Amino acid sequence: MERKKIAIVGVGLIGGSLAIQLHEKKLSSRLIGVEVNEEHAKKAMELELVDEIMSLEDAVGAAEVIVLAIPVDKVLSLLPAIMDKIDQQVVIDLGSTKRQSIELVKNHTKRGRYVATHPMWGTEYSGPQAAVRGAFENKAVIICNAEESDADALDWVKGMYKKIGMHLLEMEAKAHDLHAAYVSHISHITSFALANTVLEKEKEEDAIFELASAGFESTVRLAKSNPAMWVPIFMQNKENVLDVLKEHIAQLQRFKESIEKNDDTYLMKLIDDANKIRRILK
Amino acid sequence: MERKKIAIVGVGLIGGSLAIQLHEKKLSSRLIGVEVNEEHAKKAMELELVDEIMSLEDAVGAAEVIVLAIPVDKVLSLLPAIMDKIDQQVVIDLGSTKRQSIELVKNHTKRGRYVATHPMWGTEYSGPQAAVRGAFENKAVIICNAEESDADALDWVKGMYKKIGMHLLEMEAKAHDLHAAYVSHISHITSFALANTVLEKEKEEDAIFELASAGFESTVRLAKSNPAMWVPIFMQNKENVLDVLKEHIAQLQRFKESIEKNDDTYLMKLIDDANKIRRILK
Numbered sequence: 001m002e003r004k005k006i007a008i009v010g011v012g013l014i015g016g017s018l019a020i021q022l023h024e025k026k027l028s029s030r031l032i033g034v035e036v037n038e039e040h041a042k043k044a045m046e047l048e049l050v051d052e053i054m055s056l057e058d059a060v061g062a063a064e065v066i067v068l069a070i071p072v073d074k075v076l077s078l079l080p081a082i083m084d085k086i087d088q089q090v091v092i093d094l095g096s097t098k099r100q101s102i103e104l105v106k107n108h109t110k111r112g113r114y115v116a117t118h119p120m121w122g123t124e125y126s127g128p129q130a131a132v133r134g135a136f137e138n139k140a141v142i143i144c145n146a147e148e149s150d151a152d153a154l155d156w157v158k159g160m161y162k163k164i165g166m167h168l169l170e171m172e173a174k175a176h177d178l179h180a181a182y183v184s185h186i187s188h189i190t191s192f193a194l195a196n197t198v199l200e201k202e203k204e205e206d207a208i209f210e211l212a213s214a215g216f217e218s219t220v221r222l223a224k225s226n227p228a229m230w231v232p233i234f235m236q237n238k239e240n241v242l243d244v245l246k247e248h249i250a251q252l253q254r255f256k257e258s259i260e261k262n263d264d265t266y267l268m269k270l271i272d273d274a275n276k277i278r279r280i281l282k
Numbered sequence: 283m284e285r286k287k288i289a290i291v292g293v294g295l296i297g298g299s300l301a302i303q304l305h306e307k308k309l310s311s312r313l314i315g316v317e318v319n320e321e322h323a324k325k326a327m328e329l330e331l332v333d334e335i336m337s338l339e340d341a342v343g344a345a346e347v348i349v350l351a352i353p354v355d356k357v358l359s360l361l362p363a364i365m366d367k368i369d370q371q372v373v374i375d376l377g378s379t380k381r382q383s384i385e386l387v388k389n390h391t392k393r394g395r396y397v398a399t400h401p402m403w404g405t406e407y408s409g410p411q412a413a414v415r416g417a418f419e420n421k422a423v424i425i426c427n428a429e430e431s432d433a434d435a436l437d438w439v440k441g442m443y444k445k446i447g448m449h450l451l452e453m454e455a456k457a458h459d460l461h462a463a464y465v466s467h468i469s470h471i472t473s474f475a476l477a478n479t480v481l482e483k484e485k486e487e488d489a490i491f492e493l494a495s496a497g498f499e500s501t502v503r504l505a506k507s508n509p510a511m512w513v514p515i516f517m518q519n520k521e522n523v524l525d526v527l528k529e530h531i532a533q534l535q536r537f538k539e540s541i542e543k544n545d546d547t548y549l550m551k552l553i554d555d556a557n558k559i560r561r562i563l564k
Contacts, residue, residue, distance in 0.1 A: 195559040245537065259520055
């Protein structure tokens with residue numbers, strides 16, 4: 001693949017990790033960072049994640065590919081203006097919700113230059129210092145409403161994701177947002193709520209610290225995730241998230257009732273049912 | 283430490299992993315397995331987890347130390363009978379709840395020979411084939427109501443746990459069961475309920491399989507855990523578990539309400555609060 005000048009808007013966990021991969025896989029001839037947080041911008045340069053920092057306007061003018069690695073509310077506020085300014089550049093976003101951003105620019109004259117994607121990778125940390133080598137490898141990336149993108153833009157984006165080791169899936173935005181609620185968004189809400197439960201009930205933090213098992217760490221680690229990223233995701237995917245969250249609360253009520261009523265048989269059945277997740281997660 | 287003849291009652295994930303450590307750290311002169319599940323007994327011998335399989339009665343007669351690595355309901359049903367039969371042997375149990383077993387034998391003439399412990403280690407798998415090398419290392423073990431055990435029995439058990447790499451904590455059984463509800467039991471309920479939520483709502487299992495991120499796997503992996511182990515834990519720790527579970531449902535309701543009402547500020551606050559878990563889990 002031909003190397004391109006690539007602007008990464010938002011050089012945090014996701015943008016920074018992608019920058020490392022783009023550089024290592026020789027996909028970029030130059031990496032331009034756009035970063036409103038001055039400390040993050042400085043850190044991104046120190047860590048050599050990008051070659052230079054530019055304003056958004058300059059970056060859009062200078063780059064051939066513009067990658068939006070910013071919270072999904074910021075995608076909505078920046079995407080139309082960026083598309084007003086581009087000529088033949090490719091614009092990619094990496095957000096966890098896809099319906100609203102795609103809807104927003106549906107009738108834009110440059111719609112074809114935009115490729116809406118969701119690489120299924122992240123950690124609970126944030127900022128450029130959280131960027132890691134080898135991110136995205138062997139994970140799935142979803143490309144939404146691919147038929148609305150120009151063939152050349154789509155080809156380049158697919159090639160990029162393949163080269164950094166991801167496997168491609170195509171999906172309509174509506175289906176994407178529904179599945180994302182199940183396999184990602186609800187896990188974060190559960191984990192945030194579990195952290196709040198334990199912090200509320202367990203006043204002896206030393207006890208948590210001493211006793212916390214691997215199981216606890218595993219269920220609660222996502223609770224460290226950045227609110228600036230997650231609040232807009234939950235709000236943009238409101239209907240699906242609420243639907244899954246209501247079901248989750250109902251499932252927890254069943255556990256509560258079975259224990260309250262000393263109903264071993266029902267509790268056993270609930271856990272047996274849960275064990276079926278083994279079919280899916282090895 | 284002097285090597286002892288040790289009987290392990292229940293050669294599954296926990297008992298099998300302990301057997302490996304006892305052998306490797308030269309704590310056992312002979313390892314006797316007691317296992318009612320014939321397949322497990324056969325497998326435990328094949329894997330050389332124990333030197334021989336005996337009936338419980340023979341094992342109690344032959345061993346100097348008897349380790350109960352069985353579900354907590356089985357601890358309640360076997361412990362008094364075992365204590366009726368012992369002379370100067372040491373009896374240890376490894377269960378996740380401690381109040382009821384300690385209460386049950388409080389006035390037994392051999393109470394001093396019993397040491398009630400809870401090593402904070404496990405995985406979501408079960409059976410002898412799930413036993414792993416190096417288990418328990420760098421984890422906490424809680425010894426409950428230590429003052430009710432004879433000094434020599436307590437010393438041997440403490441020495442054993444230190445030698446397999448655990449750090450010791452002492453706690454009253456009531457406090458243990460409370461903390462265990464927060465840092466272990468609730469995580470399992472959350473995870474079971476999350477698995478049921480996703481299995482109920484997401485009929486396209488292929489989509490889960492394809493899209494499941496590391497975050498999803500991490501919050502849902504405990505849902506593979508064995509119901510025979512967990513049903514009795516939840517029932518024996520009913521009051522504490524229900525208390526934490528009610529709080530957890532209330533916390534989830536707050537997320538639900540903030541999203542329903544489009545209350546970004548409140549949702550942001552809930553997640554900011556959850557982020558405080560960073561103080562405890564690095």
